[in-house]
Amino acid sequence: MKTLSRQQFLSYTASAGAAMLLSSLEGFATGGPAKKIRVAIIGCGSVSNRYIPHLQGSSQVEIVALCDIRRERAVKHLETYNLGKMPVYGSVDELLAGVPFDMMVTLTDMQVHGELNKKALLAGRHVWSEKPMANTYAEGKALYDLAGSKGLKIWGAPAVVNSPQFEFMAGLVRDGKLGRIASAHGQYGHTGPGWSGFFYEKGGGSMPDLGVYNMATLTGLLGPARAVMAMTSIVNPERTVDDKGKIKVEAEDNAHILLEHDKGVISHIMCGFNYFDPHGHEAGAQSLHSIQVFGDQGNMRLVGYDWESNGVYLDNSWTEPPVLHVKDSKGYQWQEGATKVAGALATGVSPRINALHALHVLEIIEAARASSDTGRKIQLESSFPWPMITVTNKQA
């Protein structure tokens, strides 16, 4: 099997992104002359190479400006993505004072998301933010309230609840196909990003970068968590990264988190930057069951990552072997969040992605750190509308 390093993966996705995207968006119905949402992208690093082609494939989106404190990165994107002569800015203040737009897509270092998102909201712009929406739950909640007070929207990654595999699993839970749910497990790790130091600095870490996916999936499936207990650690105290050379690791690169849900359900997530995984970000061949949910009449195991899955095994028979369902992702792509919420703004139809869910996950991350520091169980105050799906699950 062919394996790609993280760096190879990213350069591959930069060039192949546009082609991959066209097929993924064929089902993106428009139904008449839709309003176009004018989007500005702030942060033109690695992940922007996945977002830009996806946004470009939507008839409801027009990218109108790019911004990066390393301005040359934004300038390079103009050519790479055939963006013509659109304005390019070197700071958020210039961006917000520049060409008009409707929604800012925040793809910068995690540590500055909160302050950039606040500026955008204050300037009357909707926001899609890569994770996390802010550095703390309180900061994120204040942004959510600010958006509400101004008639604006803010949403945060990830978009895992959009996948058909999530929908299938949520349908099994809702329809009682697993019986009484007891326990669940999620895991996501690799050997860590090598290009930017912020992943390892205070405010970074494996929970907001990786664990966040499993937290969104498991709370999305099992409902809001009421309390958290966790242990986190730093396994590798020093890293060498492209932008800063040798750095000290300040944020957890290893974490185990226990979530207490309603009705006695307990879930567990482990994530880290020191997990050997030959698949890395070549998710297509990944066979690991990264999400597992057990009830007293059945269990389900998600094959591959929750952000790019290869199906869901349902095992609910004493006599028959487990059956693999939902092998086709039906156009879902993990980088689709900004495109989908722009579509929601254009049509007025609420997306499944919910900002309160992203905020809940942010509170879990903060609570996990507090639990690890103090050895205590931390009660959570946030919640979100649950269940997250309404359709009937016909396949099981």
Ligand SMILES: NC(=O)c1ccc[n+]([C@@H]2O[C@H](COP(=O)([O-])OP(=O)(O)OC[C@H]3O[C@@H](n4cnc5c(N)ncnc54)[C@H](O)[C@@H]3O)[C@@H](O)[C@H]2O)c1
């Ligand atoms: N790289 C991925 O595969 C990936 C996947 C999913 C999510 N993410 C998330 O996307 C975000 C960005 O990650 P990345 O890997 O693209 O990082 P990156 O370091 O490659 O890119 C970040 C970019 O933001 C710019 N930037 C930093 N501060 C800024 C500011 N104040 N104003 C304008 N620009 C600023 C940097 O100059 C850099 O070009 C993170 O939240 C990360 O967790 C990344």
